[in-house]
Amino acid sequence: MTYIQGETGDWEVVIGLEVHAQVITKSKLFSGAATDFGAAPNSQVSFVDAAFPGMLPVINEHAVEQAVRTGLGLKAQINLHSVFDRKNYFYADLPSGYQISQYLQPIVGKGELVLDMPDGSSRTVGITRLHLEQDAGKSIHDQHPSKTYIDLNRSGVALMEIVSEPDLRSAEEAAAYVRKLRSILRYLGTCDGNMEEGSMRCDCNVSVRKPGQPFGTRCEIKNVNSIRFVMAAIEYEAARQVEVLEAGGKIDQETRLWDTTKLVTRSMRSKEEAHDYRYFPDPDLLPLELEPEWVEEIKRTLPELPDEKKARFIGDYKLSAYDANVLVNEKAKADYFETVAKGRDAKQAANWVTVELFGALNKAGLEIEQSPVSAENLGGLLDLIADNTISGRIAKEVFAEMFETGEKPADIVEKKGLRQVTDTGAIEATIDQILAANADKVAEYKSGKDKLFGFFVGQAMKATQGKANPAMVNEILQKKLQG
Numbered sequence: 001m002t003y004i005q006g007e008t009g010d011w012e013v014v015i016g017l018e019v020h021a022q023v024i025t026k027s028k029l030f031s032g033a034a035t036d037f038g039a040a041p042n043s044q045v046s047f048v049d050a051a052f053p054g055m056l057p058v059i060n061e062h063a064v065e066q067a068v069r070t071g072l073g074l075k076a077q078i079n080l081h082s083v084f085d086r087k088n089y090f091y092a093d094l095p096s097g098y099q100i101s102q103y104l105q106p107i108v109g110k111g112e113l114v115l116d117m118p119d120g121s122s123r124t125v126g127i128t129r130l131h132l133e134q135d136a137g138k139s140i141h142d143q144h145p146s147k148t149y150i151d152l153n154r155s156g157v158a159l160m161e162i163v164s165e166p167d168l169r170s171a172e173e174a175a176a177y178v179r180k181l182r183s184i185l186r187y188l189g190t191c192d193g194n195m196e197e198g199s200m201r202c203d204c205n206v207s208v209r210k211p212g213q214p215f216g217t218r219c220e221i222k223n224v225n226s227i228r229f230v231m232a233a234i235e236y237e238a239a240r241q242v243e244v245l246e247a248g249g250k251i252d253q254e255t256r257l258w259d260t261t262k263l264v265t266r267s268m269r270s271k272e273e274a275h276d277y278r279y280f281p282d283p284d285l286l287p288l289e290l291e292p293e294w295v296e297e298i299k300r301t302l303p304e305l306p307d308e309k310k311a312r313f314i315g316d317y318k319l320s321a322y323d324a325n326v327l328v329n330e331k332a333k334a335d336y337f338e339t340v341a342k343g344r345d346a347k348q349a350a351n352w353v354t355v356e357l358f359g360a361l362n363k364a365g366l367e368i369e370q371s372p373v374s375a376e377n378l379g380g381l382l383d384l385i386a387d388n389t390i391s392g393r394i395a396k397e398v399f400a401e402m403f404e405t406g407e408k409p410a411d412i413v414e415k416k417g418l419r420q421v422t423d424t425g426a427i428e429a430t431i432d433q434i435l436a437a438n439a440d441k442v443a444e445y446k447s448g449k450d451k452l453f454g455f456f457v458g459q460a461m462k463a464t465q466g467k468a469n470p471a472m473v474n475e476i477l478q479k480k481l482q483g
Contacts, residue, residue: 002169002170002172002173003211004208004238004239004242006242006246007246008246009210010210010211011208011209011210011211011238011242011245012169012208012209012210012211013169013170013171013206013207013208013234013238014166014168014169014206014207014208014209014215014216014218015166015168015169015170015171015173015174015204015205015206015234016128016163016164016165016166016167016168016205016218017163017164017168017174017177017178017202017203017204017205017230018161018162018163018164018202018203018205018220019161019162019164019178019181019200019201019202019203020135020159020160020161020200020201020202020203021070021159021160021161021162021181021185021190021191021193021199021200022035022135022157022158022159022191022192022198022199022200023063023066023067023132023157023158023159023160023190023191024066024189024190024191024192025060025062025063025066025158026062027060028046028048028049028060028134028156028157028158029057029059029060029063029100029132029133029134029156029157029158029159030048030057030058030059030060030100030134030156031046031047031048031049031057031058031156032046033045033046033048033049033156035157035158037197037199039153041149041151041153042150042151042152042153043153044153045152045153045155046156048156049095049152049155049156050095050152050155051095051096051097056284057100057282057284057285059285059288060158063132063158064107064132064288064290065298066158066160066190067107067108067130067132067160067190068107068108068290068295068298069188069189069190069298069301069302070108070130070160070162070184070185070188070190070191071107071108071111071130072295072298072299072302073184073185073187073188073190073302073305074108074111074112074113074127074130074162074184075111075112076108076109076110076111076112076127076130077108077109077110077111078107078108078109078290078295079105079106079107079108079109079290080289080290080291080292080295081105081287081288081289081290082102082105082106082107082131082287082288082290083102083103083104083105083281083287083288084100084101084102084132084281084282084285084288085100085101085102085103085104085279085280085281085282086098086099086100086101086279086280086281086282087099087100087101087103087133087277087279088277088278088279089277091136091139092139092148092150093136093137093138093139093150093151093152093155094136094137094155095137095152095155099133099134099136100133100134100282100285101131101132101133101134101161102131102132102133103131103279104279105287106129106130106131106132107130107131107132107288108129108130108131109129110126110127110128110129111126111127111130112124112125112126112127113125113127113164113177113180113181113184114180114307115173115176115177115180116176116180116310116321116325117172117173117176118172120321120322123167123173123176124167125164125165125167125168125173125177126164126165126167127162127163127164127165128163128164128165129162129163130160130161130162130163131160131161132158132159132160132161133159133161134155134156134157134158134159135154135155135156135157135158135159136154136155137150137151137152137153137154137155138150138151138152138153138154154198160190160191162181164177166205166207166215166218171230171231171232171234171235171238172231174204174230174231174234175227175230175231178202178227178230179227179329180306180329182195182200183306183328183329183330184305184306185200186330186331187303187304187305187306187331188302188303188305189303195225195226195227196225196226198225201223201224201225202223202224202225202230203220203221203222203223203224204220204221204224204230204233204234204237205218205219205220205221206218206219206220206221206234206237206238206241207219207241207251208238208241208242208245216241216245216251217250217251217252217253218251218253219237219241219251219252219253219254219255219256219265220254220255220256221233221234221237221255221256221257221258221265222255222256222257222258222268223257223258224258229258229260232258232263233258233265236263236264236265237256237265240265252270253270254267254268254269254270255268255269255270256268303331306328306329309328309334310324310325310328313327313328313334316346317341317346317347317350318346318347319346319347319350323350323354326354326358327350327353327354330368332367332368332369333353333368335375336353336368336371336375337349337350337353337375339375339376339379340352340353340375340378340379340382342379344379344382344383344386345382345386348382348385349379349382352378352381352382352399353378356396356399357371357373357378360373360399360400360403364403372402372403372404372405372406373399373402373403373406374406377402377406377408377409378399378402380408380409380410381395381398381399381402381409384398384409384410384413389410389413389419390413390419391466391470393466393470394466398412398413401416430460430464431456431460431477434456434459434460435456435481438455438456438459441455441456446481453477453481456477456481457470457474457477460477
């Protein structure tokens with residue numbers, strides 16, 4: 001358990017997250033307008049999105065299917081009967097004066113998400129609900145000194161709001177939750193999880209309490225748009241609340257903003273309750289009734305998700321839990337690994353993918369999809385090691401060239417003359433020369449200085465420019481030195 005050390009002792013942080021995930025659909029939740037990111041301002045706005053009088057919303061069936069698919073991926077209850085409500089509030093980028101959302105009767109109920117922590121432990125976090133709602137537009141405050149611009153392209157875009165139970169107890173657990181949720185959404189193909197583009201945003205509910213005491217008063221930090229900022233905002237807010245309470249003050253339930261420049265939370269408004277929004281069923285939309293057979297059909301099309309894939313990688317490939325975790329957190333990484341591992345030593349494949357490839361990609365700032373080394377070519381490199389064409393040390397040199405040029409490993413080996421020397425006679429002749437030139441060290445070795453064996457191996461590898469088969473070098477040296 002992680003605690004904050006205060007002047008009056010330990011404090012426990014209690015965290016619940018509300019993640020707003022933009023649904024992957026070609027059109028909006030209640031209109032046919034497009035949802036492409038980066039379009040010119042106000043170029044993707046229908047009369048429904050702009051709330052023209054008399055315009056009626058029509059539900060996007062694919063958005064409903066995506067919500068159900070996500071619920072199933074979170075092992076959650078799918079509610080065959082759900083209702084769309086109007087959540088009433090005024091804001092400049094909400095033309096209708098209300099947001100169509102779901103409140104008491106959401107499309108998805110309770111589920112769960114398993115976190116894999118860095119120390120190898122796992123935590124199960126409850127999912128309270130998932131509901132569908134339309135996004136608001138965007139207010140732009142930095143384009144004019146005295147005016148705010150409004151872009152309604154985002155208005156009406158389908159969102160899934162995924163609400164967790166207050167089961168998280170540290171910023172690290174919150175980060176692990178967002179990463180795992182994003183991974184599942186990407187596997188399912190229901191949200192791209194791109195926080196930089198705003199297609200996944202996070203509201204953090206934070207409170208503190210003395211261990212074993214009832215929950216404290218919570219504050220909500222709105223619209224945090226990166227995992228790094230989720231952690232920083234939670235850590236700052238928890239420390240702020242402890243400081244206030246230890247000074248004899250009280251925490252006001254409020255909504256706060258995360259200032260990404262000053263790295264502090266700032267008060268935005270007092271926290272509204274449900275009755276402040278005057279929720280009521282939208283009179284233009286009938287209750288959503290789902291057929292059980294339709295839900296079952298979606299269930300049959302679910303892909304293998306990260307938890308199941310991790311269990312298979314550990315069982316079938318005999319990987320460590322850590323390696324399996326690293327490989328399954330993105331579907332593209334898992335697919336890459338399986339291509340490399342097919343018909344080969346899986347542990348060796350995992351080592352090359354997680355250490356050599358991921359290390360090179362991180363250094364170059366590239367994603368797995370942008371890798372200059374294809375999975376097929378990396379597999380080919382492992383084949384050259386397996387058939388003794390090259391040694392493991394030479395393989396790293398070949399890999400560096402592959403990463404630089406994208407060439408096939410066999411072509412690089414031939415072009416650079418890196419083929420491993422496996423001719424016993426040639427290796428033996430080289431070793432004879434080394435032993436003759438170092439007669440004093442041979443005598444020392446035979447008198448008990450066993451560590452000199454490494455010296456002879458190094459000299460042999462140096463003489464052959466690293467091309468001699470290391471196992472053969474060791475074997476022939478042992479015979480010669482024992483003679």
